[in-house]
Each structure stands twice: as structure tokens, then as C-alpha cells.
Amino acid sequence: MLRTQDLELFPEYTVTQLLFKNVKNATELRKMAVNGEIKGALINPSMVVDAFQVLVAANKAVHLHTIGKMKTRSLYSEIIFNLSPTNNISEAFKRFGISDSDSAVYFVLVHNKEETLNVDDIISKVDGEQIDVGQVSDMTNAAIIKKLYKVAPQEEKCGSLLDAVVCRMATKDVA
């Protein structure tokens, strides 16, 4: 259902991902994320190709947080910013964060391995149905992603859409 992944580069941290559909209280959830009641990043699932993409964004965010070089103000906003192909922070939130009208939400939580994460607490806050994280590929809007990341058909000859997206995320700050 939910997925956890240890960050090899930051052994004290673990990343947990959850996916919900038929969500009715997106507005409330967004407010809770902003005021800190929910300690996580809320992402629009239609912009996610695969859980790996989110892990890459989370890893980069934790790295920048560790060396004190984040571009945004919190770890969670940094994860959302890292997903975006541009350097405009508010645009990143608009496109990759959730909006009031969204009916599906992708949760990313970064926590110390030592603390046990109270997942049930989060699940109880969501008015929706939890589904397996792997099902995010059913929700992917490939057309919008290709347009936003400017992925040309020729690039798909040498890799998947996930490869194209991850490569751009990793090289955003130099190219």
C-alpha cells in the first residue's frame, strides 16, 4: 500500500509515500500541510510518473537541507520545487502541489528512522480512499508532463518518460 524507502546517502532518514483517491477534503489537507499539522509534501498525482521520481526529488531536498542550500523555506516545499523543471517557486507549487479541486493526493513524508511514523494519524485526516502507491501510473497525465518538461518524441527512443523527467530534475541547477 504505502511505500517506504531509506535514503542511502542519508542513513538516518526514511521516505514514506502514500496515495489517496476520491479525496473530498483537499482544501483542508492543503491548509494542514501549510500550517504544519501534516508534516509532509502534498503532490498532484497526475504530475507523477513513478514513485522513483518523487524519491529523487526528496533525496535532493534532504541533501540541500543538510548542507543548508535549499531554495525554498521548508523541506517539503523543496521537494515540490525539485519536481518542477523551472526555477519559479510559485509556479512549482501551482503545478505540482495540490489545489482545492483535486480529488487525488500523493503524500510524501520524510522522517527519522528512529521515530515511528504515525501513518494512521495521517490516514484518518484524509477523507478519501487509500490505494497502492504503484497505482499512480494510472493517474499520470503524460501529455501535460511531456509538454511541461519539453520532452520530444526523439528522446523517448533512448529511455522512458521517467528517465527524461528524472534527468531534468537532476540537472536543473546547471542547465
Add this chain to the structure above:
Amino acid sequence: MADSNLLKKQVPLYLVDGQVIKQGAEARVYRGKFLGRSVIIKERFPKLYRHPSLDEKLTRRRTAQEVRSILRCRRAGINAPVVYFVDHNTHCIFLEDIVHSVSVRDHIVSAQASGQDTEHLQTLADKIGQVLAQMHDEDVIHGDLTTSNMLLAGGAEQKNINLVMIDFGLSYISALPEDKGVDLYVLEKAFLSTHPNTETLFERLLKSYSASSKKAPVVMKKLDEVRLRGRKRSMIG
């Protein structure tokens, strides 16, 4: 801050118990795990013989160029390892590990040793010429073209040759036919010295290059000029 400087000088913690698979003058290459996947980590370690601020600038620039070239190639449909993460602090690049692959060098060596497969080598030469033409048309100069820096993904027995270019450490962007000519000259020298009796094979490669690129004639002309200029040229007459 003194603290962050100290942090920088240490070998990245995640590399301390990693397995080094190659060490060059410029960088050390490890194999490791990243987010559950097998990756190649290229570490450009600090060069103590250089002045520290120059070393930092140079290493940062080299890392950025390498990563930019890889992205540029992929955008054009040329196969290169996907970049997963770049640590600009320690100058490490985390790349996709192309498992189950053989370098073109090893393939040619074994094909020549076994005496078979000349037909396949011809097709391989065609493919290499075509990929290089594509790369140069994108104005990407590889800088270190050798058969060890080309991989056959999926092993040597594939029907459709899947050529992957690796090691963009000396690469840069240039539209000049001179630079492209030099790039090919480097390959020619490496090719002919590593694989004896392959002059016709390399010619086939160049023919394929010419057929695949519109800008090829100018580049070929430059290649001829570079050949004349090259090392150990007899200066008689």
C-alpha cells in the same frame, strides 16, 4: 564557515565503503545503490596539487559540463546514462548503471579473436558512425572518443544494436567543424591502436558518419587537415 569547509574535505560518507571500479587522474568511479537502484557514482576528488579556489572552480565547471552534455545527448535521442543526482558539494555524479552491457572495445576484441562475426562488426561500424553524426549534429563534442567509452546495452547478441555513450568528462558544446574533426581523429587513433587491422572497418564508420550528417563534408575535410597536422608527421618537403 570553518565547519562546512571541514565537511567538504571529507570523502562523502556514502562512498567510504563503496566499491571502486576505476580510478583515473580526474575522477574515481564507484558502483553503489541509490534509492534502491544500482548506480555508477563518479567522484571528482579534490586535487591537492592545485590551488584550492582554482580546483573548486574547475571541478565544478567540469561536473556541470559533463552533466549538461549527457542531457543534451538524451534530448536528441542519443543513448547516455540517465543522471539521477548531482552533489555539487563533493562533485559526485550519480548515473544509471547500464547492467548487462559490454563495451564496444571488448566486443571487437573478442569478435576478432574468435574470427567470426565480421558481418556484425560491419553493422556495428554503421551504427557508431550514425550515432556520432547525430551527436555532432547536436554540437556535442565528446572529447574522449574510444571504443571503451561506448557500450552495447543488452549484451553483444542483440539484433538491434543499442549503443550507449559514456564518460562525458571531457565533453563540451561546439559547432566548429575543427572540433568535430579532432573528435573523430581521437577516435581514429584510439580505434586503430586498440584494434589492429581494422582500417576498413573504421572507413566504413566514417562512411556511415558522412551518410548520416548533413554537415559531414566540412568535418571530413577538417579531419584530413588534422591528420596532416598530427603527431610524428614527417616534415619533409
